[in-house]
Amino acid sequence: MSFRNEPILELRRAPLRESLLEALRSLDERLPLSVPMLVGGDSASGAGFESTDPGRPQRVVAEAARATEADAAAAVEAAQRGFREWSARPAAERAEVLRRAAARLRERRLELAALQVRECAKPWPEADADVCEAIDFLEYYALEALELDRGRDIVQAPGERNTMRYAPRGVAAVIAPWNFPLAIPCGMTAAALAAGNAAVLKPAEQSPGSAGALVDALHEAGVPADALALLPGFGEVGAALVRDPRVHVIAFTGSAPVGLEIVRASSETPDRQPHVKRVVAEMGGKNCVLVDADADLDEAVPGIVHSAFGYAGQKCSAAARVLVHEAIADTLVERLAGAVEVLRVGQASEFATEVPPVIEREAQERVLRYRDLAGDGVVAAAEPVPDEGWFAPPTLVSGLPEDSPVNREEIFGPLLSVTAVRDLDHAAEVVDSLPFALTGGLFSRSPATVERVAARLPVGNLYVNRGITGAMVGRQPFGGNRRSGIGSKAGGPDYLLQFVEPRVVTENTMRHGIPVE
Amino acid sequence: MPGRSRHPLRALDQKAMELASQDQQLRAALFRFVDVTPACRNLDDLARHLTAYLEEVGERPPPIEAAMRMSGTKPGRAALGAAAAAGVRHMAHRFIVGETPRAALKSIRHLWENGAAVSLDLLGEATVTQVEADRYAERCMDALETLAEAAPRWPDRPALEADSLGPLPRVNLSVKVSALSPLLRPEAPDVGRDDAARRMRPLLARAKELGAHLHIDMESVDTLEATLDLVVDLLDEPEFRDGPSTGVVMQAYLRESPEQLERVVEWARATGRQPPLVVRLVKGAYWDHEVVEARQHGWTPPVFEEKADSDRNFELLTRRLLDAWPHVRPAIASHNLRSVAHALAANRAAGREDRDLELQVLRGLGDDLAAALATHGMRVRIYCPVGDMVAGMAYLVRRLLENTSNESFLGDQQRGVPIEELLAAP
Numbered sequence: 035m036s037f038r039n040e041p042i043l044e045l046r047r048a049p050l051r052e053s054l055l056e057a058l059r060s061l062d063e064r065l066p067l068s069v070p071m072l073v074g075g076d077s078a079s080g081a082g083f084e085s086t087d088p089g090r091p092q093r094v095v096a097e098a099a100r101a102t103e104a105d106a107a108a109a110v111e112a113a114q115r116g117f118r119e120w121s122a123r124p125a126a127e128r129a130e131v132l133r134r135a136a137a138r139l140r141e142r143r144l145e146l147a148a149l150q151v152r153e154c155a156k157p158w159p160e161a162d163a164d165v166c167e168a169i170d171f172l173e174y175y176a177l178e179a180l181e182l183d184r185g186r187d188i189v190q191a192p193g194e195r196n197t198m199r200y201a202p203r204g205v206a207a208v209i210a211p212w213n214f215p216l217a218i219p220c221g222m223t224a225a226a227l228a229a230g231n232a233a234v235l236k237p238a239e240q241s242p243g244s245a246g247a248l249v250d251a252l253h254e255a256g257v258p259a260d261a262l263a264l265l266p267g268f269g270e271v272g273a274a275l276v277r278d279p280r281v282h283v284i285a286f287t288g289s290a291p292v293g294l295e296i297v298r299a300s301s302e303t304p305d306r307q308p309h310v311k312r313v314v315a316e317m318g319g320k321n322c323v324l325v326d327a328d329a330d331l332d333e334a335v336p337g338i339v340h341s342a343f344g345y346a347g348q349k350c351s352a353a354a355r356v357l358v359h360e361a362i363a364d365t366l367v368e369r370l371a372g373a374v375e376v377l378r379v380g381q382a383s384e385f386a387t388e389v390p391p392v393i394e395r396e397a398q399e400r401v402l403r404y405r406d407l408a409g410d411g412v413v414a415a416a417e418p419v420p421d422e423g424w425f426a427p428p429t430l431v432s433g434l435p436e437d438s439p440v441n442r443e444e445i446f447g448p449l450l451s452v453t454a455v456r457d458l459d460h461a462a463e464v465v466d467s468l469p470f471a472l473t474g475g476l477f478s479r480s481p482a483t484v485e486r487v488a489a490r491l492p493v494g495n496l497y498v499n500r501g502i503t504g505a506m507v508g509r510q511p512f513g514g515n516r517r518s519g520i521g522s523k524a525g526g527p528d529y530l531l532q533f534v535e536p537r538v539v540t541e542n543t544m545r546h547g548i549p550v551e
Numbered sequence: 552m553p554g555r556s557r558h559p560l561r562a563l564d565q566k567a568m569e570l571a572s573q574d575q576q577l578r579a580a581l582f583r584f585v586d587v588t589p590a591c592r593n594l595d596d597l598a599r600h601l602t603a604y605l606e607e608v609g610e611r612p613p614p615i616e617a618a619m620r621m622s623g624t625k626p627g628r629a630a631l632g633a634a635a636a637a638g639v640r641h642m643a644h645r646f647i648v649g650e651t652p653r654a655a656l657k658s659i660r661h662l663w664e665n666g667a668a669v670s671l672d673l674l675g676e677a678t679v680t681q682v683e684a685d686r687y688a689e690r691c692m693d694a695l696e697t698l699a700e701a702a703p704r705w706p707d708r709p710a711l712e713a714d715s716l717g718p719l720p721r722v723n724l725s726v727k728v729s730a731l732s733p734l735l736r737p738e739a740p741d742v743g744r745d746d747a748a749r750r751m752r753p754l755l756a757r758a759k760e761l762g763a764h765l766h767i768d769m770e771s772v773d774t775l776e777a778t779l780d781l782v783v784d785l786l787d788e789p790e791f792r793d794g795p796s797t798g799v800v801m802q803a804y805l806r807e808s809p810e811q812l813e814r815v816v817e818w819a820r821a822t823g824r825q826p827p828l829v830v831r832l833v834k835g836a837y838w839d840h841e842v843v844e845a846r847q848h849g850w851t852p853p854v855f856e857e858k859a860d861s862d863r864n865f866e867l868l869t870r871r872l873l874d875a876w877p878h879v880r881p882a883i884a885s886h887n888l889r890s891v892a893h894a895l896a897a898n899r900a901a902g903r904e905d906r907d908l909e910l911q912v913l914r915g916l917g918d919d920l921a922a923a924l925a926t927h928g929m930r931v932r933i934y935c936p937v938g939d940m941v942a943g944m945a946y947l948v949r950r951l952l953e954n955t956s957n958e959s960f961l962g963d964q965q966r967g968v969p970i971e972e973l974l975a976a977p
Contacts, residue, residue, distance in 0.1 A: 038849065039849060040849070041848055041849030041850055042848055042849070044848070044850050045737065045738035046737035046738060046740075046772065046773055046775075046776065048776065051738065158738065159738055327590070327592060328587055328590045328591060328596070328600065329590070330586070330587075330590065331676070332676050332677035332679075332945070335677075335679045336677070336679060339679075361592065369679055369680060369683075371680075372679065372680020372681060372682055372683065372733070373679045373680055373733065375680070375681070376680065376681060376733050376734060378734075378739075378742065384739075385736075385738045385739040386736065386739035386741075386742045388736075479583065479586065479587040479590065479600065480587075480599070480600060480603055481603045481604065481606075481607060482599075482603050
């Protein structure tokens, strides 16, 4: 059995586009969705909080129960029971359950894409890709878990038998973001479960609906209720999970401040906690695209624009800066400016939309604040944007000093800053000076330059002569270095290792001086 | 029409292409070099890029080894850079008729005098901004004006100027929808279509006044729906129902091409458009792009993956196109002698005159075929790209790919594959 990515929809075909619009109409009739809290066999619904459509904030997409710190404790307790049951099942059986969950998501893929359009204002191509990525994570980790279950070949010597196997750690707390509302919670949860752990999922408060659909699919596929809990809620629930001494692994994707707080809090190891917690954290980025003088601008311009403004720049992999060789800087800025001006800003439900609203008012205000900081540096924007909804105009800025906050801090919105550099060594120094190292891009047609830059840049994922977003499970294992993340790459061959502990058994095979093997 | 050139540089680039067709790595190195040429800042930069690509070639033939040795010193690189630049320029001149329509007039007239009409194609960089789209539309307008001013002074060539349905314009321009708008998106074809239509209307209006022909080229499947819709919508507008003469393209490598042709022919039949729509039948030039894109995404490629299937479909569509006459005017664009011969024979079998069939070739690839067809009094048109080196590079690379492909008719022909084999049914 080999892994194959779930094909994205061929949206250049009109009938497929129509099928998505039909799914959206049908979803709209069922809104608001109700998302319960699921702990053990108990399901608690209730209007704790709401998720709304960022493009039409008065539209309520989901009403979710709101978990408390006490609920977090109960969920971990249930998960301890669930762990015993789930980890006792053979790896092949667990893998089969995950693959059934993948099939369940596949059956519902149009509806789940529509849900992201509404709940997170994710445009169709990206919403569809997110559902596919969720399916990929389930399929990929199912296969990887089988591989891991076989253990590793280690050195053997006469008279002894050495085996190295991997055992699940226990209870995993999964704290997920809203920007890939199905794929990221799915990836972290699927990895924990595939390796034999129990999982407690705390989704982002902006996207409980997608998380609810994920947990439903996993339970329907056969994950025991105790082995997977859903805790819709806010930061205090995540913090309670991180502190809980019965939690073994914390898988987190989100902002750097929260990630670093998790690293700090989880390192406290009280006496009653018989283990050291493991943290897998994917955090922010300030991702740079380097453009050399010999770059093909016909490819660079669309690649950069899509990387910076797709989903309004709300991807940790999104391009935030362009570092361009001074010989072609003016030409590139002129073409980028024109390309930014024609960006289609609108509702995510429209196929023509390239830049949807950002997730919430606070995000809108943050982007506009950075835009003000850029002052005269603004060279182009796609304006005006609609009044209703949390829209922020896609904006291109240029020539800001290196120490401008616009150039240093993660904005997580549709704002791209261009800086001219003397050469690519200069560009590499700029990248080095940033605290992040998630993705990077390089446009160059010189094999020597590609090799040199690839060796030099610290980023976790470097993309050459293409856009820098859209990592595919298995093909582009994804994750950053430095302050962008700790742990190994999601969707890659090392990821599951973080959810297991290795055990080596050495057996003496000699009896009375005779090898009995 | 000139016969096979004895120009020494022609022999040189023929040699380069022969080497390239024999070795995939060398072929890749050649394309990458041609592609980067306009972006290189000086001869030294050019030579460094060239040698970097050649370093990736496993077994280097002696002339390549000699080139690599030159690159060790600065004067050596300058000489190598100059030679390579001259080589690329010469290759470009083979495929590109001039930097501007005005500069191309002399060649166009020469072709006309020798019995071949042309369709001018304006090469350009990708259109990513409105300014670039406006500039392309202006260049199209300028091309129409320039050709229309010169064309009346060309001598009479009755074979090129009328078929049995009526007169044929001397001025013929091919335009690309993707160059007329920065807004073409595969998942939202209507936005790009409307934006391109805004720039296409003045071109159609001027072409109508000047009695010129406008041909809307077909590109990759990503822009297919926008392109076909654009043509049908615009030509249905009252202002354009009776002209100008226009045309569309059908790509025989597309699995869905029979249905597309059906749609176009039905539309032509229903509207009774005069002058009749010209339908240019081609194999299709984006095969690698379509296959790689589809495979990357896990889709069924929209094109036939076996060349013989494309060839068979080409013949099927040829017959359907001939059946659709006089509602459409067929134009068969191929360098494959079998495809051309099939079209000629099928046209005669249908009881039509030779002048009711147009045959088209590409500048630089089909020149000999065009000369031969013109000698026999056939109506032949040469697709002639115009533009500078930067603009022309993407086009040039595509043509080189075609000319060095192991599957291409021309490649087979150059390698001396026997004529019986070349003419065998696909």
